[in-house]
Amino acid sequence: MDIAALLGKATGLAFVDCSASSETIRMLNQVVDMGCCVVLANKKPLTSTMEDYDKLVSYPRRIRHESTVGAGLPVIASLNRLLSSGDPVHRIIGSLSGTLGYVMSEVEDGKPFSEVVKVAKNLGFTEPDPRDDLSGMDVARKALILARLLGRRINLDSIKIESLYPDEMGPDAMSVEEFLGSGIVSLDNDVQERVKRASLNGNVLRYVCVIEGSSRCEVGIQELPKDSPLGRLRGSDNVLEIYSRCYNKQPLVIQGAGAGNDTTAAGVLADILDIQDLFP
Ligand SMILES: NC(=O)C1=CN([C@@H]2O[C@H](COP(=O)(O)OP(=O)(O)OC[C@H]3O[C@@H](n4cnc5c(N)ncnc54)[C@H](OP(=O)(O)O)[C@@H]3O)[C@@H](O)[C@H]2O)C=CC1
């Protein structure tokens, strides 16, 4: 299909990217040039080079990407409202992976890591290659999207990322099927040990994203008290604490299902409907 020709002939169309691919970036550039609206669940176009990013957001009212962070949760909308009202955000801390939240809480309940990763995939929480989640890369992309929204001109390689599997099990070394079929089992004991050690201290492990000030942006495992906002998370829930001038001592907190087909699709649909307002 010649998408450029189709979009060029009509107004009021939105180009919706729900792939997990970088291949759509070139097409998105064309679409933006034609003045079309864009809705993204795909994080990759927003986490490519600054040049691609600047192009994509060059008409801010014509792009919506709520589902790229926290699936259907109103994360981007809330941040945009704070920023547009002149309330500077200085710190965001959160648990932004439905997959890793689910995996950690199930391992705490004694289930093997390898098994719960497969269940997370079947439930629609993981990326097409679950190593995108387990490497921390998916959370890093969300962190980058948020950091760029706050005005930070950084790339993925500025983010400190902790991976839950070794390089020898990466996509260059084995297929998704090999990883899930045989590779991942060898990680079970290690993860179970880490979870047990944390539990002896009354703590749990959570995969945490921190964006702070003008330089800190990191994602990785933290040992946290069970009875803390992040420690209390169960299943695929995400939680995000936003600290700004108005929300200084008590953060603005957004919490709820952060992955899954229904909530993601609802986020995408809400974005499409929202964009309709541009075409009275
Ligand atoms: N699952 C979730 O909870 C959430 C997902 N997202 C994002 O949504 C996106 C999709 O995730 P999910 O639905 O789980 O993944 P799936 O693998 O289920 O779906 C991806 C779809 O994209 C299609 N696709 C892949 N490459 C291209 C391409 N170059 N052009 C057109 N279509 C393509 C695939 O088609 P085919 O099968 O034929 O290859 C497939 O239908 C990802 O970017 C993910 O990060 C965001 C928030 C939450």
Ligand SMILES: N[C@@H](CC=O)C(=O)O
């Ligand atoms: N794979 C992601 C889906 C949403 O972006 C996750 O687990 O959070």
